[in-house]
Amino acid sequence: MENSSPTSAAPSRTLATPPRVARKDDTVPSPTLIDVKGLDFYYGAKQALFDINIAIPDRRVTAFIGPSGCGKSTLLRCLNRMNDLIDGTAVKRGEIKIRDIDIYGPAVDPIELRKRVGMVFQKSNPFPKSIYENIIYGLRIQGVKSKTKLDEVVEKSLRGAALWDEVKDRLHESGLGLSGGQQQRLCIARTIAVEPEVILMDEPCSALDPIATAKVEELIHELKKQFTIIIVTHSMQQAARCSDRTAFFYMGKLIEFDETHNIFMNPKNAQTEAYVSGRFG
Protein backbone atom coordinates (compact mmCIF):
# COMPACT_ATOMS: atom_id res chain seq x y z
CA MET A 1 0.00 0.00 0.00
CA GLU A 2 1.37 3.38 -0.86
CA ASN A 3 0.82 6.64 0.84
CA SER A 4 -0.81 8.76 -1.79
CA SER A 5 -0.70 12.17 -0.17
CA PRO A 6 -0.08 13.51 3.27
CA THR A 7 -3.60 14.89 3.58
CA SER A 8 -5.28 11.53 3.09
CA ALA A 9 -3.39 10.05 6.00
CA ALA A 10 -4.47 12.74 8.46
CA PRO A 11 -7.80 11.53 9.87
CA SER A 12 -7.85 8.51 12.10
CA ARG A 13 -10.67 6.01 12.54
CA THR A 14 -14.05 6.92 11.10
CA LEU A 15 -13.45 10.65 11.19
CA ALA A 16 -13.70 11.85 14.78
CA THR A 17 -15.22 15.15 13.69
CA PRO A 18 -17.86 14.48 11.09
CA PRO A 19 -17.15 16.24 7.82
CA ARG A 20 -19.44 18.97 6.65
CA VAL A 21 -21.48 16.90 4.24
CA ALA A 22 -23.63 18.35 1.53
CA ARG A 23 -26.84 20.10 2.43
CA LYS A 24 -29.93 18.00 2.78
CA ASP A 25 -31.64 19.27 -0.34
CA ASP A 26 -28.63 18.21 -2.45
CA THR A 27 -29.04 14.65 -1.43
CA VAL A 28 -32.45 14.26 -2.96
CA PRO A 29 -32.16 12.09 -6.07
CA SER A 30 -31.47 13.81 -9.32
CA PRO A 31 -31.97 12.25 -12.76
CA THR A 32 -28.99 10.42 -14.18
CA LEU A 33 -26.96 12.44 -16.67
CA ILE A 34 -24.02 10.18 -17.33
CA ASP A 35 -24.58 6.48 -17.38
CA VAL A 36 -21.54 4.21 -17.53
CA LYS A 37 -22.29 0.55 -18.11
CA GLY A 38 -19.90 -2.39 -17.98
CA LEU A 39 -16.87 -0.31 -19.02
CA ASP A 40 -13.58 -2.08 -19.66
CA PHE A 41 -10.74 0.25 -20.57
CA TYR A 42 -7.24 -0.59 -21.73
CA TYR A 43 -3.90 1.17 -22.02
CA GLY A 44 -2.41 -1.00 -24.71
CA ALA A 45 -2.42 -4.49 -23.26
CA LYS A 46 -2.89 -3.30 -19.70
CA GLN A 47 -6.44 -3.15 -18.44
CA ALA A 48 -7.05 0.00 -16.43
CA LEU A 49 -10.77 -0.16 -15.73
CA PHE A 50 -12.77 -3.27 -14.95
CA ASP A 51 -16.49 -3.42 -15.54
CA ILE A 52 -17.37 0.04 -14.29
CA ASN A 53 -21.06 0.75 -13.71
CA ILE A 54 -21.88 4.16 -12.41
CA ALA A 55 -24.80 6.54 -12.85
CA ILE A 56 -23.80 10.16 -12.30
CA PRO A 57 -26.65 12.48 -11.37
CA ASP A 58 -27.37 15.74 -13.12
CA ARG A 59 -26.29 18.98 -11.42
CA ARG A 60 -24.66 17.35 -8.48
CA VAL A 61 -21.05 17.08 -7.41
CA THR A 62 -19.72 13.58 -7.72
CA ALA A 63 -16.32 12.83 -6.23
CA PHE A 64 -14.02 10.03 -7.35
CA ILE A 65 -11.66 8.94 -4.61
CA GLY A 66 -9.15 6.15 -4.27
CA PRO A 67 -5.40 5.56 -4.07
CA SER A 68 -3.06 6.53 -6.92
CA GLY A 69 -3.39 4.37 -10.00
CA CYS A 70 -6.87 3.19 -9.08
CA GLY A 71 -8.37 4.37 -12.36
CA LYS A 72 -10.32 7.39 -11.17
CA SER A 73 -8.54 9.81 -13.48
CA THR A 74 -8.75 7.34 -16.33
CA LEU A 75 -12.51 7.12 -15.97
CA LEU A 76 -12.72 10.90 -15.77
CA ARG A 77 -10.75 11.23 -18.99
CA CYS A 78 -13.02 8.69 -20.67
CA LEU A 79 -15.96 10.99 -20.09
CA ASN A 80 -14.69 13.64 -22.52
CA ARG A 81 -12.57 11.24 -24.54
CA MET A 82 -9.31 12.88 -23.59
CA ASN A 83 -7.90 9.38 -23.50
CA ASP A 84 -8.24 9.29 -27.27
CA LEU A 85 -5.11 11.40 -27.41
CA ILE A 86 -2.98 8.72 -25.84
CA ASP A 87 -1.65 6.00 -28.14
CA GLY A 88 -3.11 2.56 -27.73
CA THR A 89 -5.99 3.38 -25.42
CA ALA A 90 -9.29 1.67 -26.09
CA VAL A 91 -12.69 1.03 -24.64
CA LYS A 92 -12.95 -2.70 -25.17
CA ARG A 93 -16.37 -3.27 -23.69
CA GLY A 94 -19.26 -1.34 -22.27
CA GLU A 95 -20.59 2.11 -23.00
CA ILE A 96 -20.80 5.62 -21.63
CA LYS A 97 -24.04 7.41 -22.27
CA ILE A 98 -24.58 11.10 -21.69
CA ARG A 99 -28.25 11.98 -22.05
CA ASP A 100 -28.71 8.56 -23.63
CA ILE A 101 -26.15 9.17 -26.35
CA ASP A 102 -23.27 6.73 -26.48
CA ILE A 103 -20.25 9.05 -26.55
CA TYR A 104 -18.05 6.34 -28.04
CA GLY A 105 -20.60 5.79 -30.78
CA PRO A 106 -19.57 6.13 -34.41
CA ALA A 107 -21.42 9.39 -35.07
CA VAL A 108 -19.88 11.22 -32.12
CA ASP A 109 -17.28 13.90 -32.78
CA PRO A 110 -14.99 14.15 -29.74
CA ILE A 111 -14.51 17.85 -30.53
CA GLU A 112 -18.24 18.50 -30.09
CA LEU A 113 -18.29 16.29 -27.03
CA ARG A 114 -15.52 18.31 -25.37
CA LYS A 115 -17.45 21.51 -25.90
CA ARG A 116 -20.22 20.05 -23.75
CA VAL A 117 -17.96 18.22 -21.30
CA GLY A 118 -15.31 20.63 -20.10
CA MET A 119 -12.26 19.81 -18.06
CA VAL A 120 -10.10 21.45 -15.41
CA PHE A 121 -6.68 19.95 -14.91
CA GLN A 122 -4.55 19.11 -11.92
CA LYS A 123 -1.90 21.61 -12.85
CA SER A 124 -3.53 24.91 -13.64
CA ASN A 125 -2.70 25.60 -17.25
CA PRO A 126 -3.61 29.16 -18.19
CA PHE A 127 -2.34 29.91 -21.66
CA PRO A 128 0.43 32.50 -21.78
CA LYS A 129 -2.02 35.11 -23.02
CA SER A 130 -4.02 37.82 -21.33
CA ILE A 131 -6.77 36.91 -18.90
CA TYR A 132 -9.29 38.14 -21.45
CA GLU A 133 -7.81 36.00 -24.23
CA ASN A 134 -7.76 32.99 -21.95
CA ILE A 135 -11.48 33.25 -21.30
CA ILE A 136 -12.53 33.76 -24.88
CA TYR A 137 -10.24 31.05 -26.26
CA GLY A 138 -13.05 28.54 -26.53
CA LEU A 139 -15.35 31.03 -28.22
CA ARG A 140 -12.64 32.24 -30.58
CA ILE A 141 -12.12 28.76 -31.93
CA GLN A 142 -15.85 28.46 -32.40
CA GLY A 143 -15.63 31.56 -34.54
CA VAL A 144 -17.37 34.06 -32.24
CA LYS A 145 -16.18 37.53 -33.25
CA SER A 146 -18.66 39.99 -31.75
CA LYS A 147 -16.81 42.16 -29.25
CA THR A 148 -19.91 42.82 -27.14
CA LYS A 149 -20.66 39.11 -26.94
CA LEU A 150 -17.08 38.34 -25.96
CA ASP A 151 -16.96 41.08 -23.34
CA GLU A 152 -20.21 39.80 -21.93
CA VAL A 153 -18.93 36.23 -21.72
CA VAL A 154 -15.68 37.33 -20.07
CA GLU A 155 -17.51 39.16 -17.32
CA LYS A 156 -20.07 36.41 -16.85
CA SER A 157 -17.47 33.64 -16.73
CA LEU A 158 -15.18 35.51 -14.39
CA ARG A 159 -18.07 36.33 -12.10
CA GLY A 160 -19.12 32.69 -12.34
CA ALA A 161 -15.65 31.64 -11.26
CA ALA A 162 -15.60 34.22 -8.44
CA LEU A 163 -12.63 35.93 -10.00
CA TRP A 164 -14.16 39.06 -11.48
CA ASP A 165 -13.53 41.39 -8.56
CA GLU A 166 -9.91 40.33 -8.34
CA VAL A 167 -9.02 40.76 -11.99
CA LYS A 168 -11.47 43.18 -13.54
CA ASP A 169 -8.86 45.94 -13.67
CA ARG A 170 -6.24 43.82 -15.37
CA LEU A 171 -8.11 41.78 -17.90
CA HIS A 172 -5.47 42.42 -20.51
CA GLU A 173 -2.54 41.37 -18.41
CA SER A 174 -1.05 37.91 -18.68
CA GLY A 175 -2.93 35.10 -16.99
CA LEU A 176 0.41 33.85 -15.74
CA GLY A 177 0.70 36.85 -13.44
CA LEU A 178 -2.06 35.48 -11.23
CA SER A 179 -1.51 33.43 -8.10
CA GLY A 180 -1.88 29.66 -8.22
CA GLY A 181 -5.42 29.68 -6.90
CA GLN A 182 -6.44 32.49 -9.20
CA GLN A 183 -4.92 30.63 -12.13
CA GLN A 184 -6.99 27.57 -11.33
CA ARG A 185 -10.14 29.68 -11.08
CA LEU A 186 -9.18 31.29 -14.38
CA CYS A 187 -9.09 27.81 -15.89
CA ILE A 188 -12.52 27.13 -14.44
CA ALA A 189 -13.77 30.43 -15.87
CA ARG A 190 -12.32 29.47 -19.24
CA THR A 191 -14.16 26.19 -19.08
CA ILE A 192 -17.54 27.65 -18.17
CA ALA A 193 -17.18 30.28 -20.89
CA VAL A 194 -18.07 27.67 -23.50
CA GLU A 195 -21.16 26.76 -21.44
CA PRO A 196 -20.61 23.06 -21.01
CA GLU A 197 -23.05 20.73 -19.33
CA VAL A 198 -20.47 18.80 -17.36
CA ILE A 199 -17.24 20.01 -15.76
CA LEU A 200 -14.63 17.38 -15.06
CA MET A 201 -12.06 18.33 -12.44
CA ASP A 202 -8.90 16.30 -12.19
CA GLU A 203 -7.48 17.01 -8.73
CA PRO A 204 -8.04 20.73 -9.17
CA CYS A 205 -6.71 21.70 -5.75
CA SER A 206 -3.74 19.40 -5.36
CA ALA A 207 -1.30 22.22 -6.08
CA LEU A 208 -3.12 24.88 -4.07
CA ASP A 209 -2.74 26.10 -0.52
CA PRO A 210 -5.65 25.65 1.92
CA ILE A 211 -7.05 29.14 1.40
CA ALA A 212 -7.07 28.85 -2.38
CA THR A 213 -8.53 25.36 -2.01
CA ALA A 214 -11.35 26.71 0.13
CA LYS A 215 -12.16 29.27 -2.54
CA VAL A 216 -12.29 26.66 -5.27
CA GLU A 217 -14.47 24.42 -3.11
CA GLU A 218 -16.81 27.31 -2.44
CA LEU A 219 -16.92 27.88 -6.16
CA ILE A 220 -17.80 24.24 -6.78
CA HIS A 221 -20.79 24.69 -4.52
CA GLU A 222 -21.95 27.61 -6.62
CA LEU A 223 -21.26 25.92 -9.92
CA LYS A 224 -23.34 22.86 -9.25
CA LYS A 225 -26.49 24.91 -9.62
CA GLN A 226 -25.72 25.06 -13.30
CA PHE A 227 -23.30 22.29 -14.05
CA THR A 228 -22.80 18.63 -13.35
CA ILE A 229 -19.42 18.40 -11.66
CA ILE A 230 -17.20 15.38 -11.33
CA ILE A 231 -14.14 15.88 -9.19
CA VAL A 232 -11.23 13.52 -8.80
CA THR A 233 -9.49 14.10 -5.53
CA HIS A 234 -6.81 12.66 -3.33
CA SER A 235 -8.11 14.51 -0.36
CA MET A 236 -10.93 12.69 1.37
CA GLN A 237 -11.80 15.78 3.35
CA GLN A 238 -12.32 17.57 0.11
CA ALA A 239 -14.63 14.86 -1.20
CA ALA A 240 -16.51 14.96 2.08
CA ARG A 241 -16.73 18.75 2.06
CA CYS A 242 -17.87 19.41 -1.43
CA SER A 243 -19.46 16.36 -3.04
CA ASP A 244 -22.97 14.99 -2.95
CA ARG A 245 -22.05 11.52 -4.03
CA THR A 246 -18.73 9.75 -3.77
CA ALA A 247 -17.32 6.82 -5.71
CA PHE A 248 -14.47 4.84 -4.27
CA PHE A 249 -12.18 3.14 -6.75
CA TYR A 250 -9.54 0.57 -6.09
CA MET A 251 -7.34 -1.28 -8.58
CA GLY A 252 -9.43 -0.22 -11.57
CA LYS A 253 -12.70 -1.31 -10.03
CA LEU A 254 -15.52 0.72 -8.62
CA ILE A 255 -15.80 -0.52 -5.07
CA GLU A 256 -18.57 1.60 -3.72
CA PHE A 257 -20.71 4.45 -4.97
CA ASP A 258 -23.16 6.15 -2.67
CA GLU A 259 -24.14 9.39 -1.13
CA THR A 260 -21.07 11.06 0.31
CA HIS A 261 -22.57 10.98 3.78
CA ASN A 262 -22.93 7.22 3.62
CA ILE A 263 -19.47 6.63 2.16
CA PHE A 264 -17.80 8.50 4.98
CA MET A 265 -20.07 7.74 7.91
CA ASN A 266 -21.47 4.41 7.04
CA PRO A 267 -19.53 2.60 4.31
CA LYS A 268 -20.89 -0.78 3.30
CA ASN A 269 -17.67 -2.16 1.96
CA ALA A 270 -14.76 -3.07 4.21
CA GLN A 271 -12.18 -1.67 1.75
CA THR A 272 -14.01 1.64 1.57
CA GLU A 273 -14.15 1.76 5.30
CA ALA A 274 -10.44 1.08 5.54
CA TYR A 275 -9.63 3.77 2.98
CA VAL A 276 -11.82 6.55 4.33
CA SER A 277 -10.63 5.90 7.84
CA GLY A 278 -7.07 6.29 6.66
CA ARG A 279 -5.94 2.74 7.27
CA PHE A 280 -4.57 2.42 3.74
CA GLY A 281 -4.18 4.48 0.62
Next chain:
Amino acid sequence: MTAPSHFYTSRHSFQRRTEGTIVWAFRLATYVILLCGVFVIGNICLKGLPTVTGSFRSLKQFPYVTNTFLFEAPESLYIFKHEGVKREMGDTEYRAFREAETARATAEGRPVPEFKAQSYVYAAGGIWPCIVGTVLLVVGAMTIALLLGVASAIFLSEYARDSAFVRFIRLAILNLAGVPSIVFGLFGFAMFVLYFDWNVSLMSGWFTLAFMVLPVVITASEEALKAVPKGFREGSLALGATKWQTIRKNVLPFALPGILTSSILGIARVAGETAPIMFTAAYVVRDKLPWEVAKFGDFFFQGVMALPYHIYVVSSKIPQNAYTQRVQYGTAFVFLGLVALIAGSSILLRNKLRGRYQW
Protein backbone atom coordinates in the same frame (compact mmCIF):
# COMPACT_ATOMS: atom_id res chain seq x y z
CA MET B 1 53.09 30.67 11.19
CA THR B 2 51.22 27.42 11.44
CA ALA B 3 47.63 27.14 10.37
CA PRO B 4 45.23 25.88 13.02
CA SER B 5 44.71 22.16 12.65
CA HIS B 6 41.22 20.78 12.55
CA PHE B 7 39.08 18.36 10.52
CA TYR B 8 38.82 20.64 7.53
CA THR B 9 42.37 21.90 7.27
CA SER B 10 43.43 21.95 3.63
CA ARG B 11 46.09 19.35 2.92
CA HIS B 12 48.20 18.76 -0.12
CA SER B 13 47.22 15.53 -1.73
CA PHE B 14 47.37 13.73 -5.05
CA GLN B 15 43.69 14.43 -5.70
CA ARG B 16 44.12 18.13 -5.16
CA ARG B 17 47.06 18.28 -7.56
CA THR B 18 45.15 16.31 -10.18
CA GLU B 19 42.20 18.62 -9.75
CA GLY B 20 44.36 21.65 -10.41
CA THR B 21 46.05 20.13 -13.46
CA ILE B 22 42.76 18.98 -14.99
CA VAL B 23 41.15 22.38 -14.57
CA TRP B 24 44.11 24.00 -16.25
CA ALA B 25 44.07 21.52 -19.12
CA PHE B 26 40.41 22.24 -19.76
CA ARG B 27 40.99 25.95 -19.42
CA LEU B 28 43.88 25.79 -21.88
CA ALA B 29 41.80 23.89 -24.43
CA THR B 30 39.16 26.59 -24.23
CA TYR B 31 41.72 29.34 -24.63
CA VAL B 32 43.27 27.64 -27.66
CA ILE B 33 39.88 27.58 -29.36
CA LEU B 34 39.31 31.19 -28.45
CA LEU B 35 42.74 32.08 -29.81
CA CYS B 36 42.03 30.35 -33.11
CA GLY B 37 38.73 32.18 -33.44
CA VAL B 38 40.27 35.53 -32.61
CA PHE B 39 43.13 34.89 -35.03
CA VAL B 40 40.89 33.89 -37.95
CA ILE B 41 38.35 36.65 -37.48
CA GLY B 42 41.01 39.20 -36.65
CA ASN B 43 43.08 38.29 -39.69
CA ILE B 44 40.07 38.58 -42.01
CA CYS B 45 38.99 41.84 -40.45
CA LEU B 46 42.47 43.39 -40.53
CA LYS B 47 43.11 42.48 -44.13
CA GLY B 48 39.54 42.76 -45.39
CA LEU B 49 38.47 45.98 -43.75
CA PRO B 50 40.84 48.23 -45.76
CA THR B 51 39.36 46.85 -49.00
CA VAL B 52 35.95 48.07 -47.96
CA THR B 53 37.00 51.32 -46.34
CA GLY B 54 39.39 52.15 -49.17
CA SER B 55 36.75 51.90 -51.87
CA PHE B 56 34.69 55.01 -51.29
CA ARG B 57 34.20 57.22 -54.29
CA SER B 58 32.22 60.40 -54.68
CA LEU B 59 29.41 60.60 -57.20
CA LYS B 60 27.90 63.49 -59.12
CA GLN B 61 24.33 62.69 -58.13
CA PHE B 62 22.50 61.14 -55.19
CA PRO B 63 23.67 59.43 -52.95
CA TYR B 64 26.88 61.41 -53.70
CA VAL B 65 29.11 58.77 -52.25
CA THR B 66 29.38 55.10 -53.04
CA ASN B 67 31.46 52.17 -52.05
CA THR B 68 32.79 50.55 -55.16
CA PHE B 69 33.67 47.31 -53.42
CA LEU B 70 30.22 46.83 -51.93
CA PHE B 71 28.05 48.22 -54.68
CA GLU B 72 29.76 47.44 -57.97
CA ALA B 73 30.20 44.34 -60.05
CA PRO B 74 33.63 42.69 -60.24
CA GLU B 75 35.87 43.95 -63.02
CA SER B 76 39.30 43.32 -64.39
CA LEU B 77 42.01 45.60 -63.11
CA TYR B 78 44.14 47.34 -65.74
CA ILE B 79 47.54 48.66 -64.84
CA PHE B 80 49.35 50.81 -67.35
CA LYS B 81 51.68 53.75 -67.78
CA HIS B 82 50.28 56.81 -69.40
CA GLU B 83 52.34 59.91 -70.01
CA GLY B 84 54.86 58.70 -67.49
CA VAL B 85 52.29 58.14 -64.73
CA LYS B 86 51.41 54.67 -63.50
CA ARG B 87 47.66 54.20 -63.31
CA GLU B 88 45.34 51.50 -61.96
CA MET B 89 41.83 51.36 -63.34
CA GLY B 90 38.85 49.10 -63.50
CA ASP B 91 37.58 47.82 -66.82
CA THR B 92 34.89 50.44 -67.54
CA GLU B 93 36.97 53.32 -66.30
CA TYR B 94 39.95 52.15 -68.37
CA ARG B 95 37.95 52.00 -71.59
CA ALA B 96 36.43 55.42 -71.04
CA PHE B 97 39.86 56.82 -70.24
CA ARG B 98 41.38 55.27 -73.36
CA GLU B 99 38.66 56.66 -75.59
CA ALA B 100 38.89 60.10 -74.04
CA GLU B 101 42.67 60.19 -74.37
CA THR B 102 42.50 58.98 -77.97
CA ALA B 103 39.90 61.62 -78.81
CA ARG B 104 41.93 64.33 -77.09
CA ALA B 105 45.10 63.33 -78.96
CA THR B 106 43.25 63.28 -82.30
CA ALA B 107 41.76 66.69 -81.60
CA GLU B 108 45.15 68.12 -80.72
CA GLY B 109 46.62 66.49 -83.82
CA ARG B 110 49.01 64.34 -81.79
CA PRO B 111 49.68 60.72 -82.65
CA VAL B 112 47.23 58.33 -81.02
CA PRO B 113 48.72 57.17 -77.69
CA GLU B 114 49.54 53.57 -77.28
CA PHE B 115 48.10 51.74 -74.31
CA LYS B 116 49.99 48.78 -72.98
CA ALA B 117 48.13 47.52 -69.94
CA GLN B 118 48.46 44.48 -67.77
CA SER B 119 45.11 43.08 -66.73
CA TYR B 120 44.21 41.15 -63.62
CA VAL B 121 40.76 39.51 -63.56
CA TYR B 122 38.37 40.33 -60.69
CA ALA B 123 40.92 42.57 -59.04
CA ALA B 124 38.87 45.71 -59.45
CA GLY B 125 35.25 46.66 -58.94
CA GLY B 126 33.29 45.01 -56.18
CA ILE B 127 31.09 42.16 -55.12
CA TRP B 128 27.56 43.60 -55.25
CA PRO B 129 26.12 40.77 -57.42
CA CYS B 130 27.57 38.22 -55.00
CA ILE B 131 25.98 39.92 -52.00
CA VAL B 132 22.63 40.07 -53.78
CA GLY B 133 22.93 36.44 -54.88
CA THR B 134 23.83 35.18 -51.42
CA VAL B 135 20.96 37.07 -49.80
CA LEU B 136 18.54 35.67 -52.39
CA LEU B 137 19.85 32.14 -51.88
CA VAL B 138 19.60 32.38 -48.09
CA VAL B 139 16.12 33.88 -48.04
CA GLY B 140 14.70 31.45 -50.59
CA ALA B 141 16.35 28.35 -49.17
CA MET B 142 15.38 29.19 -45.59
CA THR B 143 11.79 29.87 -46.62
CA ILE B 144 11.54 26.49 -48.30
CA ALA B 145 13.38 24.72 -45.49
CA LEU B 146 11.19 26.29 -42.79
CA LEU B 147 7.93 25.57 -44.60
CA LEU B 148 8.84 21.95 -45.30
CA GLY B 149 10.69 21.42 -42.05
CA VAL B 150 8.11 22.88 -39.71
CA ALA B 151 5.31 21.07 -41.53
CA SER B 152 7.00 17.72 -41.20
CA ALA B 153 8.06 18.43 -37.62
CA ILE B 154 4.43 19.16 -36.75
CA PHE B 155 3.36 15.96 -38.41
CA LEU B 156 6.02 13.89 -36.67
CA SER B 157 5.61 15.30 -33.18
CA GLU B 158 1.89 16.14 -33.06
CA TYR B 159 0.06 13.81 -35.39
CA ALA B 160 2.11 10.72 -36.17
CA ARG B 161 1.65 7.87 -33.76
CA ASP B 162 4.75 5.99 -32.81
CA SER B 163 5.25 3.26 -35.38
CA ALA B 164 8.08 1.47 -37.14
CA PHE B 165 7.53 3.70 -40.16
CA VAL B 166 7.80 6.93 -38.15
CA ARG B 167 10.93 5.66 -36.44
CA PHE B 168 12.35 4.90 -39.88
CA ILE B 169 11.59 8.44 -41.01
CA ARG B 170 13.36 9.87 -37.98
CA LEU B 171 16.37 7.69 -38.65
CA ALA B 172 16.40 8.82 -42.27
CA ILE B 173 16.31 12.46 -41.19
CA LEU B 174 19.20 11.92 -38.79
CA ASN B 175 21.20 10.24 -41.54
CA LEU B 176 20.45 13.08 -43.91
CA ALA B 177 22.15 15.42 -41.43
CA GLY B 178 25.38 13.51 -41.88
CA VAL B 179 25.49 13.63 -45.67
CA PRO B 180 28.41 15.76 -46.93
CA SER B 181 27.37 18.95 -48.65
CA ILE B 182 29.05 18.04 -51.93
CA VAL B 183 26.73 15.04 -52.14
CA PHE B 184 23.79 17.40 -51.78
CA GLY B 185 25.33 19.44 -54.56
CA LEU B 186 25.50 16.42 -56.85
CA PHE B 187 21.98 15.39 -55.87
CA GLY B 188 20.70 18.87 -56.68
CA PHE B 189 22.56 18.84 -59.96
CA ALA B 190 21.08 15.49 -60.99
CA MET B 191 17.61 16.17 -59.66
CA PHE B 192 16.87 19.85 -60.22
CA VAL B 193 19.36 20.99 -62.83
CA LEU B 194 19.13 17.99 -65.14
CA TYR B 195 15.99 15.99 -64.38
CA PHE B 196 13.64 18.91 -63.69
CA ASP B 197 15.54 20.89 -66.30
CA TRP B 198 15.71 24.00 -64.13
CA ASN B 199 19.30 24.59 -65.24
CA VAL B 200 21.75 26.36 -63.02
CA SER B 201 19.25 28.59 -61.31
CA LEU B 202 18.00 30.08 -58.07
CA MET B 203 15.31 27.39 -57.89
CA SER B 204 17.82 24.56 -58.10
CA GLY B 205 20.03 26.26 -55.51
CA TRP B 206 17.14 26.97 -53.16
CA PHE B 207 15.92 23.41 -53.11
CA THR B 208 19.39 21.92 -52.83
CA LEU B 209 20.30 24.17 -49.91
CA ALA B 210 16.87 23.66 -48.33
CA PHE B 211 17.29 19.88 -48.37
CA MET B 212 20.71 20.31 -46.86
CA VAL B 213 19.44 22.22 -43.80
CA LEU B 214 16.15 20.36 -43.57
CA PRO B 215 17.38 17.79 -41.00
CA VAL B 216 18.58 20.56 -38.71
CA VAL B 217 15.32 22.46 -39.05
CA ILE B 218 13.13 19.37 -38.53
CA THR B 219 15.03 18.08 -35.51
CA ALA B 220 15.16 21.47 -33.85
CA SER B 221 11.53 22.26 -34.65
CA GLU B 222 10.47 18.98 -33.11
CA GLU B 223 12.44 19.81 -29.98
CA ALA B 224 10.85 23.25 -29.87
CA LEU B 225 7.36 21.76 -30.26
CA LYS B 226 8.06 19.21 -27.53
CA ALA B 227 9.17 21.98 -25.20
CA VAL B 228 5.68 23.50 -25.26
CA PRO B 229 3.96 22.24 -22.10
CA LYS B 230 1.42 19.46 -22.53
CA GLY B 231 -1.07 21.54 -20.56
CA PHE B 232 -1.41 24.02 -23.44
CA ARG B 233 -2.54 21.25 -25.75
CA GLU B 234 -4.82 19.54 -23.24
CA GLY B 235 -6.35 22.80 -22.13
CA SER B 236 -7.12 23.78 -25.67
CA LEU B 237 -8.47 20.39 -26.71
CA ALA B 238 -10.64 20.22 -23.60
CA LEU B 239 -12.29 23.45 -24.73
CA GLY B 240 -13.38 21.79 -27.95
CA ALA B 241 -10.59 22.91 -30.24
CA THR B 242 -9.54 20.68 -33.08
CA LYS B 243 -6.00 19.46 -33.20
CA TRP B 244 -5.01 21.94 -35.88
CA GLN B 245 -6.64 24.85 -34.04
CA THR B 246 -4.70 23.79 -30.97
CA ILE B 247 -1.43 23.63 -32.82
CA ARG B 248 -1.93 26.88 -34.69
CA LYS B 249 -3.12 28.96 -31.76
CA ASN B 250 -1.61 27.36 -28.74
CA VAL B 251 1.47 25.40 -29.69
CA LEU B 252 3.17 26.84 -32.75
CA PRO B 253 3.38 30.45 -31.50
CA PHE B 254 5.21 29.25 -28.41
CA ALA B 255 7.50 26.97 -30.36
CA LEU B 256 8.43 29.68 -32.84
CA PRO B 257 11.35 31.20 -30.87
CA GLY B 258 12.91 27.75 -30.62
CA ILE B 259 12.36 27.07 -34.29
CA LEU B 260 13.98 30.40 -35.15
CA THR B 261 16.98 29.58 -32.99
CA SER B 262 17.60 26.49 -35.04
CA SER B 263 17.10 28.32 -38.28
CA ILE B 264 19.77 30.81 -37.26
CA LEU B 265 22.25 27.95 -37.38
CA GLY B 266 20.70 26.98 -40.70
CA ILE B 267 21.25 30.47 -42.08
CA ALA B 268 24.97 30.36 -41.41
CA ARG B 269 25.18 27.01 -43.12
CA VAL B 270 23.08 27.95 -46.12
CA ALA B 271 25.02 31.13 -46.63
CA GLY B 272 28.37 29.47 -46.15
CA GLU B 273 28.24 26.29 -48.14
CA THR B 274 29.94 26.38 -51.50
CA ALA B 275 29.65 22.77 -52.58
CA PRO B 276 25.85 22.55 -52.94
CA ILE B 277 25.62 25.68 -55.06
CA MET B 278 28.64 25.27 -57.30
CA PHE B 279 26.74 22.88 -59.57
CA THR B 280 23.25 24.18 -59.02
CA ALA B 281 23.04 27.94 -58.66
CA ALA B 282 26.34 29.81 -58.76
CA TYR B 283 27.86 31.57 -61.74
CA VAL B 284 31.51 32.54 -61.87
CA VAL B 285 30.48 35.87 -63.28
CA ARG B 286 27.22 37.39 -64.43
CA ASP B 287 26.92 40.95 -65.59
CA LYS B 288 23.18 41.27 -65.01
CA LEU B 289 21.71 41.72 -61.57
CA PRO B 290 18.97 39.26 -60.62
CA TRP B 291 16.11 41.72 -61.01
CA GLU B 292 17.14 42.65 -64.53
CA VAL B 293 14.98 39.98 -66.11
CA ALA B 294 12.66 40.15 -69.09
CA LYS B 295 9.66 38.64 -67.31
CA PHE B 296 8.89 37.76 -63.71
CA GLY B 297 9.06 33.99 -64.24
CA ASP B 298 12.66 34.22 -65.39
CA PHE B 299 13.65 35.48 -61.97
CA PHE B 300 13.51 31.99 -60.50
CA PHE B 301 15.40 30.34 -63.30
CA GLN B 302 18.55 32.42 -63.39
CA GLY B 303 21.88 31.65 -61.91
CA VAL B 304 23.45 34.12 -59.49
CA MET B 305 26.85 34.96 -58.16
CA ALA B 306 27.38 34.06 -54.54
CA LEU B 307 29.91 35.13 -51.94
CA PRO B 308 31.32 31.73 -50.94
CA TYR B 309 31.67 30.70 -54.56
CA HIS B 310 33.29 34.03 -55.40
CA ILE B 311 35.84 33.50 -52.64
CA TYR B 312 36.53 30.07 -54.07
CA VAL B 313 36.95 31.50 -57.59
CA VAL B 314 39.16 34.43 -56.66
CA SER B 315 41.37 32.34 -54.43
CA SER B 316 41.82 29.25 -56.54
CA LYS B 317 40.55 29.69 -60.08
CA ILE B 318 42.46 32.75 -61.21
CA PRO B 319 46.16 33.55 -61.31
CA GLN B 320 47.22 34.77 -57.91
CA ASN B 321 48.98 38.06 -57.55
CA ALA B 322 49.31 41.02 -55.27
CA TYR B 323 46.02 42.45 -56.51
CA THR B 324 43.79 39.46 -55.89
CA GLN B 325 44.52 39.37 -52.17
CA ARG B 326 42.53 42.49 -51.41
CA VAL B 327 39.51 40.98 -53.16
CA GLN B 328 39.85 37.67 -51.33
CA TYR B 329 40.06 39.21 -47.90
CA GLY B 330 37.53 41.88 -48.71
CA THR B 331 35.00 39.30 -49.85
CA ALA B 332 35.61 37.12 -46.82
CA PHE B 333 35.17 40.13 -44.55
CA VAL B 334 31.93 41.20 -46.19
CA PHE B 335 30.73 37.62 -46.11
CA LEU B 336 31.29 37.35 -42.36
CA GLY B 337 29.55 40.67 -41.89
CA LEU B 338 26.58 39.60 -43.98
CA VAL B 339 26.10 36.32 -42.13
CA ALA B 340 26.39 38.18 -38.84
CA LEU B 341 23.80 40.67 -40.06
CA ILE B 342 21.26 38.04 -41.16
CA ALA B 343 21.78 35.93 -38.06
CA GLY B 344 21.68 39.04 -35.90
CA SER B 345 18.35 40.12 -37.26
CA SER B 346 16.96 36.62 -36.72
CA ILE B 347 18.15 36.77 -33.14
CA LEU B 348 16.41 40.10 -32.68
CA LEU B 349 13.21 38.68 -34.15
CA ARG B 350 13.48 35.65 -31.90
CA ASN B 351 14.03 37.73 -28.80
CA LYS B 352 11.03 39.82 -29.69
CA LEU B 353 8.88 36.72 -30.08
CA ARG B 354 10.28 35.31 -26.87
CA GLY B 355 9.25 38.41 -25.01
CA ARG B 356 5.76 38.14 -26.43
CA TYR B 357 5.26 34.44 -25.81
CA GLN B 358 6.62 33.58 -22.44
CA TRP B 359 5.37 31.17 -19.90
